[in-house]
Amino acid sequence: MGERAGAALIRKSALILLAPLLLGQAQSPAKPVLIPDVSQRDIEIAYSFTGADLLLFGAILYPKGQAPAESGRTDVVVVIKGPTQSVLVREKEKVAGIWVNADRMRYRSAPSFYAIASSKPIKALVDERTRAIYELGVDSLALSPASGASPDVQRRFDAGLVDLRKRGGLYYEAPGAVEITSGVLYRARLTIPARVPVGRFTAETFLIRDGRVLAAAVRPIDIRKSGFERFVARSADRYSVIYGLVAVALSVLLGWGAGAIWRRF
Amino acid sequence: MDLYLPIANLSVNAFVIVALGLGVGLLSGMFGVGGGFLTTPLLIVYGIPPTVAAASAASQVTGASVSGVFAHLRRDGVDIKMGMVLVFGGVLGSFAGAGLFTLLQARGLIDTVIAILYVLMLGSIGGLMLYESIYSMRAARAGIAPRPRRKRHHPLVAMLPLRWRFYRSGLYISPLAPVILGFLTGILTMLLGVGGGFILVPAMIYLLGMGTAVVVGTSLFQILFVTAWATMVHATTTKAVDIVLAALLLLGSVVGAQLGARFASKAKPEQLRLALAVIVLVVAIRMLLGLAWRPDEIYSVELL
Numbered sequence A: 001m002g003e004r005a006g007a008a009l010i011r012k013s014a015l016i017l018l019a020p021l022l023l024g025q026a027q028s029p030a031k032p033v034l035i036p037d038v039s040q041r042d043i044e045i046a047y048s049f050t051g052a053d054l055l056l057f058g059a060i061l062y063p064k065g066q067a068p069a070e071s072g073r074t075d076v077v078v079v080i081k082g083p084t085q086s087v088l089v090r091e092k093e094k095v096a097g098i099w100v101n102a103d104r105m106r107y108r109s110a111p112s113f114y115a116i117a118s119s120k121p122i123k124a125l126v127d128e129r130t131r132a133i134y135e136l137g138v139d140s141l142a143l144s145p146a147s148g149a150s151p152d153v154q155r156r157f158d159a160g161l162v163d164l165r166k167r168g169g170l171y172y173e174a175p176g177a178v179e180i181t182s183g184v185l186y187r188a189r190l191t192i193p194a195r196v197p198v199g200r201f202t203a204e205t206f207l208i209r210d211g212r213v214l215a216a217a218v219r220p221i222d223i224r225k226s227g228f229e230r231f232v233a234r235s236a237d238r239y240s241v242i243y244g245l246v247a248v249a250l251s252v253l254l255g256w257g258a259g260a261i262w263r264r265f
Numbered sequence B: 001m002d003l004y005l006p007i008a009n010l011s012v013n014a015f016v017i018v019a020l021g022l023g024v025g026l027l028s029g030m031f032g033v034g035g036g037f038l039t040t041p042l043l044i045v046y047g048i049p050p051t052v053a054a055a056s057a058a059s060q061v062t063g064a065s066v067s068g069v070f071a072h073l074r075r076d077g078v079d080i081k082m083g084m085v086l087v088f089g090g091v092l093g094s095f096a097g098a099g100l101f102t103l104l105q106a107r108g109l110i111d112t113v114i115a116i117l118y119v120l121m122l123g124s125i126g127g128l129m130l131y132e133s134i135y136s137m138r139a140a141r142a143g144i145a146p147r148p149r150r151k152r153h154h155p156l157v158a159m160l161p162l163r164w165r166f167y168r169s170g171l172y173i174s175p176l177a178p179v180i181l182g183f184l185t186g187i188l189t190m191l192l193g194v195g196g197g198f199i200l201v202p203a204m205i206y207l208l209g210m211g212t213a214v215v216v217g218t219s220l221f222q223i224l225f226v227t228a229w230a231t232m233v234h235a236t237t238t239k240a241v242d243i244v245l246a247a248l249l250l251l252g253s254v255v256g257a258q259l260g261a262r263f264a265s266k267a268k269p270e271q272l273r274l275a276l277a278v279i280v281l282v283v284a285i286r287m288l289l290g291l292a293w294r295p296d297e298i299y300s301v302e303l304l
Helices: A002-017 A019-024 A128-134 A151-167 A227-238 A240-264 B014-031 B036-046 B050-074 B080-107 B110-142 B155-159 B176-192 B197-208 B212-236 B243-266 B269-292
Strands: A033-038 A042-045 A051-061 A075-081 A084-095 A098-111 A114-118 A171-175 A179-181 A185-193 A199-209 A212-225 B002-005 B010-013 B164-166 B171-173 B299-303
Touching: A033 A199, A033 A212, A042 A227, A051 A075, A051 A199, A075 A185, A084 A151, A098 A151, A098 B110, A098 B269, A114 A185, A128 A212, A151 A171, A151 B299, A212 A227, A227 A240, A227 B243, A240 B050, A240 B212, A240 B243, B002 B243, B010 B014, B014 B036, B014 B050, B014 B243, B014 B269, B036 B050, B036 B110, B036 B176, B036 B269, B050 B110, B050 B176, B050 B212, B050 B243, B080 B110, B080 B164, B080 B176, B080 B212, B110 B176, B110 B197, B110 B269, B176 B197, B176 B212, B197 B212
Parallel strands: A042 A212, A114 A171
Antiparallel strands: A033 A051, A051 A185, A075 A114, A075 A199, A084 A098, A084 B299, A179 A185, A199 A212, B002 B010, B164 B171
């Protein structure tokens, strides 16, 4: 009884949440719908912050509440994106025996963080065009270069930027990290490293079958500094003179204090 | 223990940073240098962004030089007038340095220039110190008393107009010479986050001809004020001073500086100079290799 009521409640809330999607699907009632959620909507950066583990989970609702047979089942892809940044990428070249920055390329909106998890390798799920439309996979990001350069050069810089961020743990792919239980419940654990900037992140979930995206949903995640960290960052920005004086006073006091204590022994 | 740095925007192992400060402090106590020339590159190697590293290393040098200045003041080992003139030059230099920093950063050349400056300065000074310490150790072994150096300033310094008396240094020279010297070290402080003691001390002895009794105290005096000033300039312009990082570095370095001073009083000065020369040369060679070898990162990202 209770179980059924719970299921009804989930279905009802799903109906409200996904009403626009459902209306669009009126003609093809065979399409399943997606109810996604994230374990943490707000991530607070405090002194001991070393990154965050996020659990992205949810349910796939099939029409009439029945999971189809193996062949008709869907795959799930989850993507976490950080706030976009305008960046300048520089390329080093050997000039007169030393390596110096030579060529450069501007990007208007490169994501500061990008992680994708899927139930199967993403290239096995959708074709290149679909990947580019939904920005699925680190090779399919829309980086929007600002300077006009030949496609060759641009590809080189794109690869350089993506490779750099991959090695820094800021872009990554986790194929197979989405677990689907009995074809209806899915979950994926993704890690956000400590090096990410603060701001609004998004968690996107895609439901995919036969190379097509059936449903998509977005949940925001806010990452911000809290407590002492926020106080320090804010003071450094707004009261920079006082902040500088405090930094100098701290170093003078510590230096003088250590000398004074030492002389007593 | 992991600790999040609010300005550098990453978490570091607090013990590693304190240990780094301790090691650098040990050297600064032993050799009378600020140690900024080691802190900045080591922080960069650890993954701290270069600007944050240079800005925060400056405040560590301030802390390391404070107790030294007090110790020298008690022994009357600071020529305050000379120090003031040097600080004046240093403040002017820090403005020039800040301008240069922005200019080079816009061209994407700042890292290369910093590395080349390090190689040139550390290489030449390390080489000179190595030569001198080996020479004096040999002379001591052979039983020859080292030739006492005649206290005399460089002819170029004598050519400058306007002369002031610096009683503690025993000099009657143009204040322009220390102003220029202070100016140059001020630029270095802004660019590299170093105090510049390793330039200042030899220049004061060999170019200005200052009495050795006040050289170290006066150079520490200038370093104290110019690094404090550089911290202020960084705090208000680049906003890259990470007070948590600075506090961790200071914690280690002030203790290290006291320990180092104890060691130094037991060792022979030639041996100390030889050891410092070797350390300086190793850092210089490491930076040179970094310039010449194919770097791990061909691409670098700068936020706009």
